[in-house]
Amino acid sequence: MKVLLIEDDAETAHYVGQGLTEHGHVVDHAGDGRDGLFLAAAEAYDVMIVDRMLPGLDGLGAVKTLRAAGVQTPVLFLTTMSGVGQRVEGFEAGGDDYLTKPFAFAELLARVHALGRRRPIAPIETVLRVGDLEMDLIGRKVRRGVRAVELQPREFRLLEFLMRNVDRVVTRTMLLENVWEFHFDPKTNIVETHVSRLRSKMDRGFDCELIETVRGAGYCLRAPRV
Amino acid sequence: MAPDTAYVRRGFKLLRGSGVRFALLHTLVFVISVAAVGFSAEVLVTHALKVQAGRRVEGEAAELLNEFRQYGSDTFRKLIDAHTTSGESRLHYALLGKDGQRVAGEHLVARAAALVPAVDASPVAEARLTGSDSLLLVRRLLPDGTTLIVADDLGSVEDVEDVVSNAFAIVLGISVLLGLASGFLLTKGVLWRVEAVTRTAEAIIAGDMTQRVEQSGAGDEFDRLATSLNAMLDRIVQLMANLQQVSNDIAHDLRSPLSRLRQNLEHTRTHPTTNQAYATAVERAIEEADVLLATFSALLRISQVEAGSQRAVFQPVDLSEVVETVCEAYAPDVEEGGRILTYAIVPSIRVDGDRELLAQLLANLIENALTHTPRGTTVRVNLHSHGPVDPGPALEVCDDGPGIPASERDKVLRRFYRLERSRTTPGNGLGLSLVAAIAKLHGADIRLSDRAPGLIVALCFPPPPALNQATRETAPLG
Known part of the structure; x- marks a missing residue:
């Protein structure tokens, strides 16, 4: 993937840039909002990572300008501004995701992947399929092979999120934000417990586990290799 | 002479400041309104008097015309001369021959009539001869070819005009004085109050945060x-x-x-x-x-x-839904930890607030109950539409654990405060402080009480505005 990183702190930029390069992505770096704007307008990127506080033109302004100019590249705001209202501002400016510094690199990577492979115009899907797992979004039913899987509403949302991000790592925080709409860090293992319950419901009677735990990062629903 | 110089300085300040502009503007408005009233009064009075005079001369002319028909040319000429010399009438008369020369009546009237173009049955006209008052005159062509002129002296009208003008000039003078005086007084009063604010602000800038703006007590x-x-x-x-x-x-x-x-x-x-x-x-x-x-x-x-900046973006939040989501999220994990989480939620309770913070509030309360109670504890979450005494929605988190001693209950809401026996459990002593802060932001009362055994944390939200109650929806079941 081609990633544009707009970040004025050299050390953070190096840390993010190196990490993404190691994972096979091409990273362009701009040190301020103006340069970032030029790069973003001139080239096609898959994802942009934008710091909010930048010298000159700030991150919010840069993204607003790009959106006004019709640039639809997904934007991940990376910032120390962690207030509730500030995240809302980020989304209103046209950001697609918001990650607060300090962050674990795995978290950033998972979010960049999730954003980068987002289909530009998603057709309205009514059925999600991963291997022998099938989710009927209208009838709210899940089947694995021929067996119906009974899920609680929240478990359904959890599985839906995993299926929409098939073969990608989703972190605990991403699940908390998207499934429960929790924007805080619970001290307990609520995500772990729900995932393990979901797993036991889905995998009962099958030998291949669909939800894989990625150590130090999160979870990944993988399509079984044929 | 310190007070004097101070007074002078204040005087200058008054002249420099917005006060003078305000007072002058005030006076100007005053003067303009008085002048407008005076001018229109004069115009109206003059007009009324002239209309009256016009009717008089026209009436007299009509009457004379009748007399002419009755007595004939010669007698009529004598009659006009008699009218002129008798001085009984305040009106003036003249009779002009076919050539426009006077044949009877006053010379003055005849001269004045020559100034006005001769039109038959013309309406009332005004003429002024140098050195005399204006005349209002009407002319009538008589059957024998002579022209009758009847005129009224407008001197009296002009006198009235002068009286009115003079009166208003005096009123104008007084109003300028009054306007200036009241303007200055008003301005000075206002400026004094503004000065009080300025003085307080200056004191605060200088570092005295205890200063407050004085109030006059007038409630203005x-x-x-x-x-x-x-x-x-x-x-x-x-x-x-x-x-x-x-x-x-x-x-x-x-x-x-x-x-x-x-x-x-x-x-x-x-x-x-x-x-x-x-x-x-x-x-x-x-x-x-x-x-x-x-x-x-x-x-x-x-x-x-x-x-508290968050309060600006408060929206109606379905508190029941938030409580249910959080309880449902925590229940399995609580169970894994060997405790029980039960919840009773009255559906569709709405409060004005921030969904995210409310979720965090309950999560912190549940986590707090879990961290500080032994295995086997039951944690119970209740949401009622109103408390036992309070009219607003009431959220309760109770447990049957060791509880908090009465003397410590207030302190646990402080930052970093931890009970002696909790020093070894994980945590930073901030969970309940955040709960207290979020509660306060939402205008909710937080009360810690003894459940004997255990702890009850009760949050009483302010009663929802009537609108919210009216728009309550039926709650989705399950």
Whole structure:
């Protein structure tokens, strides 16, 4: 993937840039909002990572300008501004995701992947399929092979999120934000417990586990290799 | 002569400031209105008098015409001369021959008539001869070819005009004086109140945060302004105190974990061992740093919430849905930990607030109950549409654990405060502080009480506005 990183702190930029390069992505770096704007307008990127506080033109302004100019590249705001209202501002400016510094690199990577492979115009899907797992979004039913899987509403949302991000790592925080709409860090293992319950419901009677735990990062629903 | 110079200075200030402009404007408006009234009065009076005079001369002309028909030319001529010399009538007459020369009546009237173009049955016309008053005259052509002129002296009208003008000139003069005086007085009164605000502001800038704007007690706009300003100042003082508190907290409670982190790192450096040991040390250091960062964000969160800026974006929140989501999210995990979480939620209870913060509030309360109770404890969450005494929605989190001694109940809401027996459990002593801050932001009362055994944390929200109750929806079941 081609990633544009707009970040004025050299050390953070190096840390993010190196990490993404190691994972096979091409990273362009701009040190301020103006340069970032030029790069973003001139080239096609898959994802942009934008710091909010930048010298000159700030991150919010840069993204607003790009959106006004019709640039639809997904934007991940990376910032120390962690207030509730500030995240809302980020989304209103046209950001697609918001990650607060300090962050674990795995978290950033998972979010960049999730954003980068987002289909530009998603057709309205009514059925999600991963291997022998099938989710009927209208009838709210899940089947694995021929067996119906009974899920609680929240478990359904959890599985839906995993299926929409098939073969990608989703972190605990991403699940908390998207499934429960929790924007805080619970001290307990609520995500772990729900995932393990979901797993036991889905995998009962099958030998291949669909939800894989990625150590130090999160979870990944993988399509079984044929 | 200090008071004198001060007085003079104040005088200059008055002249320099907006006061003079205000007073002059005030006077100008005053003068313009008086002048407008005077001018229109004069115009109206003159017009009325002239109309009256016109009717008089026309009436007289009509009457004379009748007399002419009755008596004939010669007698009529004598009659006109008789009218002129008798002086009984206040009107003036003249009779002009076919050539326009006077044949009877007054010379003056005849001369005046020559100034006005001769049109048959012309309406009333005005003429002025130099050295005399204006005449209002009417002419009638008589059957024998002569022309009858009847005129009225407008001198009386002009006299009235002069009287009216003079009267209004005097009134105008008085009004200028009055306007200036009242303008200055009004302005001075206003400026004095503004000055009071300025003085307070200056004192505060100089560092005396205890200063407040004086109020006159009249309950007018200035008092309202003063009340608002004072309330604003109180809020600023409170925010400053908050900030101070946060800095103190950080200094006290973040220093020890930081030094621990530093010690561990130093120890690892000075006692070189295996790569494995290094890796473990780094892992531990990251964990410690994460704990520190978590404490830091919790502190920031609390002060953000206490700052109250979030209140501006409050929206109606389905509290029942939030409580249910949080309980449902925690239930399995609580169960795994060997405790029980039960909940009873009255559906469709709405409050004005921030969904995210409300979810965090309940999550913190549940986590708090879990951290400080032994296995086998039952944690119960209740949401009622109103409390036992309070009219607003009531959220309760109860447990049958060890509870909190009465003397400590207030203190646990403070930052970093931890019960003696909890020092060894994980946590930073900020969970309940955040709960208290969020509760306060939502205008909710927080009460800790004894459940014997156990603890009840009760939150009483303000009653929803009538509108919210009216728009309540039926709750989805399950």
